[in-house]
Amino acid sequence: MSDTRILIIGANGQLGSVLTVALKEKFGADNVIASDLFKKDDFEGQFEIIDATDIEVIQKTVDQYNITQIYHLAAILSANGEKNPLRTWEINMKTLFNVFEVARLSGVEKVFYPSSIAVFGDNAPQDETSQTAYLDPATVYGISKAAGENWAQYYYMRYGLDVRSVRYPGVIGYQSLPGGGTTDYAVDIYHKAVLGEEFSCFLNEDEVLPMIFMEDAIRATLELMDAPKEAIKVRTSYNLAGTSFSPAEIVASIRKIYPDFKVKYEPDFRQDIAAKWPRTIDDSAARQDWNWKPEYDLDAMTATMIEKLKEQYNVQ
Ligand code: SER
Secondary structure, eight states: OOOOOEEEESTTSHHHHHHHHHHHHHHOGGGEEEEESSOOTTOOSEEEEOOTTOHHHHHHHHHHHTOOEEEEOOOOOHHHHTTSHHHHHHHHHHHHHHHHHHHHHHTOOEEEOOEEGGGOOTTSOSSSBOTTOOOOOSSHHHHHHHHHHHHHHHHHHHHOOEEEOEEEOEEEOSSSOOOSOSSTHHHHHHHHHHHTOOEEESSOTTOOEEEEEHHHHHHHHHHHHHSOGGGOOOSSOEEOOOEEEOHHHHHHHHHTTOTTOOEEEOOOHHHHHHHTSOSSBOOHHHHHHHOOOOOOOHHHHHHHHHHHHHHHHTOO
């Protein structure tokens, strides 16, 4: 029997929904409590409605289930965040403080807090961006994640709270849809390809961004959370790399399977966000400290995405 009792905040999201399944498999469904603003009709398992801006409801849930680990995945992402900067800041930071405070006051053993490549801006090198590159994010989402990373380190140093974090690249999976990020195109494009529709890309065809396949992203999260405490040397957030590519490269990969796939480029404000982000990430600290190694390259990801989406849409 596992003593681990997990609360996932933001369990309806792109990552949260898949991570919930993975954590249930690993720790047993009895030990995992999913939460979000509402419960999806098809959700199976333990679920609580949590608005993470309300500290009382987080506290009540942690007490009720004797929670030992919190995965705090709720946030407003880069593109959506720009529509209402102050509200994005308010929500992203308030939920973080609520989780950290409840965790420290309740003796929660570990907290997972995701950061993002969005923490980097104009003054970080865009190729092989290092762990310690300068952080001058240009989106309110990126600012909130850069601040959140520093608060994670503060809670560790000041209170000994074991907060762990990775800077996720764009996450690409067939299981769920992203919600309002700059890297969302790389999920949408596969849906259009499988459905035989033309794709309109909101980035320039040569805009290279760091990405990661969902399986790798989940495995990274579980491996980081499993690592011995002494191994975790970076207490802000670890750089994490999967594979980097441009829209033109993902299109070429898809056309190996669908040669007639049609794409047009209609860059919008998200191109300006992407232009300030890294192209490739140096994740040697994660490799060194907790043996991180990605498995999926672009073509492997394309093959799996297309196979799984064909099943989901029931098309040939
Ligand atoms: N995928 C995220 C976004 O585009 C990056 O953290 O906002």
